[in-house]
Amino acid sequence: MSNTKVDTSSKSGKIDRGFRRHLLIGPLPPPATGQSVSFDRLQRELSNRGWECRVINLTRGAWSASPVPSVARALKMSGLVASFCLNILKGYRSVYLTIAQSRSGFIRDALMIWFAATFRARLVVHLKGGNYDGFYRAQPSWVKGLIRATLLRTHQIIVLGHGLVDMYSFEPQLSERITVVANGLPERFEGTRKKHPGDALRILFLSNLIESKGYFCLLEAFRILKERGVKFHAFFAGEFVKSVDDETIITAQGAKAEFMNRVERYGLENNIKYLGSVSGNKKWKLLSDCHVFTLPTRYVNEGQPVSIIEAMAYGCPVITTKYRAIPDLVADGESGFFVEYNDADAIADRLQELTEDVSLYETMSHNAVEHYRNNFTLDAHLERILPIIEGGPQEQAGYNAKHFRGGS
DSSP states (O other): OEEEOOOOOOSSSSOOGGGOEEEEEEOOSSSOOHHHHHHHHHHHHHHHTTOEEEEEEOOOOTTOSSOOOHHHHHHHHHHHHHHHHHHHHTTOOEEEEEEOSSHHHHHHHHHHHHHHHHTTOEEEEEEOSSOHHHHHHTSOHHHHHHHHHHHTTOSEEEESSGGGGGGGTTSGGGGGGEEEOOOOOSSOOOOOOOOOOSSOEEEEEESOBOGGGTHHHHHHHHHHHHHTTOOEEEEEESOBOOOTTOSSOSOHHHHHHHHHHHHHHTTOTTTEEEEEOOOHHHHHHHHHHOSEEEEOOOOTTOOOOHHHHHHHHTTOOEEEOSOTTGGGTOOBTTTEEEOOTTOHHHHHHHHHHHHHOHHHHHHHHHHHHHHHHHHOSHHHHHHHHHHHHHTOHHHHTTOOGGGOOOOO
């Protein structure tokens, strides 16, 4: 937990932050995921701006290969909730909470929300995924009732894109509380366009390697490209992860072994390199060196991948699926292409098109950077989210889902 307290007497007529104590609850790195890096950047920005904030770190080894025993998990949850309650008792009355879309996560969230509501704290909850409706439908009726009652104790619900607003249609009274705030790059970066390399494109997959994120389909697309005589180099960066929506994967180790077997079976050893997890300067250099970004995902908990924003900032046209909040990021045919999930032929066609058409590639690279600059910079993200956390003028004016349209 961290605490920052700075005198910020207002001289502009805005709410005096010195009288607002903000409790921020979310995951911090490690591991460095899109959600943890974004939350870390948010809390650092608030501290740098002089907000009085206390941070509770929710990171609890979510990507661990072996499940945490239930008793240990319960003890950890109890510690988090106790810390939260103690800070509410200390006078923190403005709460920003990144909520979960699982039953155990909901129990934790509900305990915090109900306790905070008892003390009339202002509650902003932020879902960094896109499967809350799926989570809700899977619950027994008594849990559904508890979910609805809990969410009605909140003041604002932030979702990542317009396609995710309907996740909360199970409770009509929530509609006026929903605010759309797209993700932003967690660094300040102007963006850089790319020139076509003239020969082999360098293609990047940057994400946890989960089966439903489409990495096996990409291998098939690369096999097709090689058969067509198209030159390319592909880089996979991320950890192999077992997921609840896996269809053929039993263990993360088995997934990696199958990946390597297919690379060898398809004769792609000289075309494909697996890098493992990358972060920091290594990640930025990788994005700088590559030309095209691919993420043909159907991952059950997908929301709005920050990796797509990172790729656009570095001038990479994006090949992805029209899924969850991704359509708010990518302008189809302008800054990237949408393909159907598990359609290796379509991916191969688009990659070949970008390889052979220099003008198309460079136009798309330019458009990707401009789309990023106009909508998804760190400062654009902060401009949208800070008034909501603070409860400032935009919220009072009804700054809700209809006011932001970050993509096409």
